[in-house]
Each structure stands twice: as structure tokens, then as C-alpha cells.
Amino acid sequence: MSTLILIPARMASTRLPGKPLADISGVPMIVHVARRAADAGLGRVVVATDTQSVAEAVHGHGFEAVMTRIDHESGSDRIHEALVALDPQRKVETIVNVQGDLPTIDPGIIAASLRPLEDRAVDIATLGVEIVREEEKTNSNVVKIIGSPLSATRLRALYFTRATAPWGEGPLYHHVGLYAYRRAALERFVALKPSPLERRERLEQLRALEAGMRIDAEIVQSLPLGVDTPEDLERARTILSN
Template sequence: MAFSVIIPARFGSTRFPGKPLADINGKPMINHVVDRAVEAGASQIIVATDDDRIAQVVSQPATVCMTAPHHQSGTERLAEVVTSCGISQQHIVVNVQGDEPFVPAENIQQVATLLASHEAPMATLSTPIKDVEEITNPNIVKVVCDVNGRALYFSRASIPFQRDAMLANFADPSKANVSHFQRHIGIYAYRAGYIQQYVDYAPSAIEQQESLEQLRALWYGDSIMVQEAVSPPPVGIDTPEDLSNLLLKDKDILHAN
């Protein structure tokens, strides 16, 4: 199965300016992301950026596609890449963020395979929630699926809402059964032609209320396939301190990359 990985990477970040260029074991963060795409077996790897500083350090076999600076989201940047690089409508594209140097290669391959085995235009991954505090944490996005693995809804709220446990003990979510909760992992596979279709949709009320772009697809009746990730997702890197703490705490991550 042939699939491409597109890596949106921007220099600007309020909490971690120049994050894709951060040094990890003598290599810029963006090139660790490229390495993960290579390990996943991507047939084409494209770094999409509007910043020359990032473009100048990208390593082979990735290529760079310079994109416009005005994009409001990574999906808009992907749409420009699909058009400018002439990627065919049915080709599978996996969006891997340029600040995810430790994303498991197995998960990249998994989400591409998931999409290839279904007719849906999008696919993504989830992971079980194990910490009860995550149930009510709005920074942890939850997903509920139907019996066939199609997403029913994504939310920052506690879904599914366990009525008996949580109404009786609303101040103590530890009474809820965490085994029923899945956290969404922000990695997506698309059929290339759908990316422009998605961008052309007007933003929906529910995506704006939840601040979750993927709800736009559900609002317009498009299916998103979801599967539990084969490898645990890495901790997010939002600040320089996050990166330093992660490398100090987990030496295996450093050696693996």
C-alpha cells in the first residue's frame, strides 16, 4: 500500500518558538519526524512549511513544499500541498505534525492501513483513558464510536456520560468506569481529494464550540474511521521544559530516535 506523509511545520509558537528546529540528540526535531515517516514505510514524505529556516534543515528523503503563510490550520496547508504537488485524488495522505518527533511509526502505518481498508474519507486513532482525571479534563479529547468503528462524536466533555455514576458523584469522577473512555490521538489519514473538499466546507457551529476541527467532517455527514492505536502515543511537547523533562525521564525514547 502506497501512502504519503505530509508534515506541516511552522516556526511560530507562543510557548515554544522554533519548535521544529529544537535539537534532539544532535538532530532538529523536524528530521526525527521525517525518520518516523521513513520507518512507517511512506512512499513520499513532504514537509509543508512557510519558513525558510525549517526548509533549509529538512533531511532526505523528505522534500519541502513551501506554502502560503496565511493558512489558519494544518489541514489548509495540506490542501495546498496536495494541489501544488499533484497528488492523485484517491491517494492516501497521512498528516503527521512537525512537533511530534516520537510518534510511533507503527501508528502512522496503522492509520494509513485503516483508511485503505474502508471507504471513509478520513481515519484516525484513539487510546484508552486510564487516569480518571482525564475524563473531565477539557484538554483531553474524547471520542465515541459505533459498532463498526466509525466516530459518532468527539468532545472535550466527558463522553460517554455515565449517568448513574457521574450524577450521583459528579464531584468525584473516580466513580466512573474509565474502561469505557477513549482519548483521541491527533493523527489523521485522508484520501487526498477529500482534503480540499473538507477545506471548502464552511466551518460548523459544533467545531467552533468545541474547538475541534474534525467535527466539521461529522457535521457534513462524512465518516471518520477510528481504531485503537497499536503503540501508546507519546507525551505532547508544548514547551522547551516538556522536551527536556521527557528526555531526562525516558532514555529509551532518546535511544530509539
């Protein structure tokens, strides 16, 4: 499959304004993400941004960037606009959406996100990691996957929630917000209106499930650090300085 990795980046973060350009070991955070994405070896890597300074920083480190509108409500809308601009001849079959605030992400798990798409019935693929810290099981900021096991490393997603679920004995899985879309699935997804459960849980991926789309999750061992706060940024600086 012809694969395009898109990294949405916007400056208007509420908890950490300007975070795509946050300095980590002398390099903007968004460039660290682009390097990790390139190391996955899947194909072309492009940053989709609404800010000229981000595009200039990305270009300055040898990566591609494409400008997108400032009024997108979600990263999915941003990457769809970027896809249309970058591939008008529709040669790209698969789009991987890597969040721009994952500077420590293991390139291997980016590559692993494509595995569920080997099943033609799967519309969207994503990642999960087993939760091992007890406090994360009840943390509403940790999104959980409720899914039906297909193998030791694969779930068919039935629901995503901020609650502690499913109930009973067995593992809980932390959802990693990285997605691999078939092109037709991305186009269908962005054409849908926000769904009731999406609005209630504040989880965009529920829109796809409510529309009958299939999402499978590959279970991986590495949980990337999402940088949302100044404390997260300091952790990322410590990790990458070592």
C-alpha cells in the same frame, strides 16, 4: 493506494515558539518526526512549512520540504496546498497528516492509521488510545472520541469533545491527532467553512462530521508525546536520549 505523508510545520507556536527547530539530541524536532514517518514505510515523506529555515534543516538531513503560505488557519489547509504543489497529476490517492510535534511517535501507529480506509465508506481515518490515567478523563486538553465500536480495535466516530464523555461504565478514548485522508475527502474538507461545533469545541475534525463525512478511528496501544510546552520538550529529550 499511492500514499503521501505530509508533516505540517510552522514556527509561530504560541506556547513554544520555533518548536520545529527545537534541538533534541542534536537533531531538530521536525527531523525526528520525518524519520519516524519514513520508518512507517508507507511512501514519500514531505515537510510542509512556511519558514525557509525549517526547509533548510529538513533538506540538510536528507528529507524533502515544500514551502507553503504563511496565512493558513490549519494544518489541513497547509497539507492541501502542499499536495497540489507536489502532485499536480493527481497520482496520490491517500494523504497521511502527521503532526510536526510528535518526535517520539511509533512508526507502527502511523501505518495503522490507514487500516480504516480499507472500508470504502470511510472518508477519513484517525487514531485513538484508551485513557488509563484518571486525571486525563477530566482534562479538557485531552480530546476524547465518542464512537460506535465496530470491532475490538475500531470505532466509527460520532463526536469528538474536550468534555468527559461518554457517560457511564466503559472505556474512554484519547484522540491522537493524526489523520489519513482519501484525496477527495481532503479536498472536500478544506472547501468547507468552519462549522458551529468546530468553533465551540475548537476541534477541526467536527467540521467533517457536521458535513456528513465518515471518520473511523483505529485503536492503538501507543500514545505519542505531543510537544507543546518547554516541559514537553524536556520529556522528549529524555525519551530520545535513552
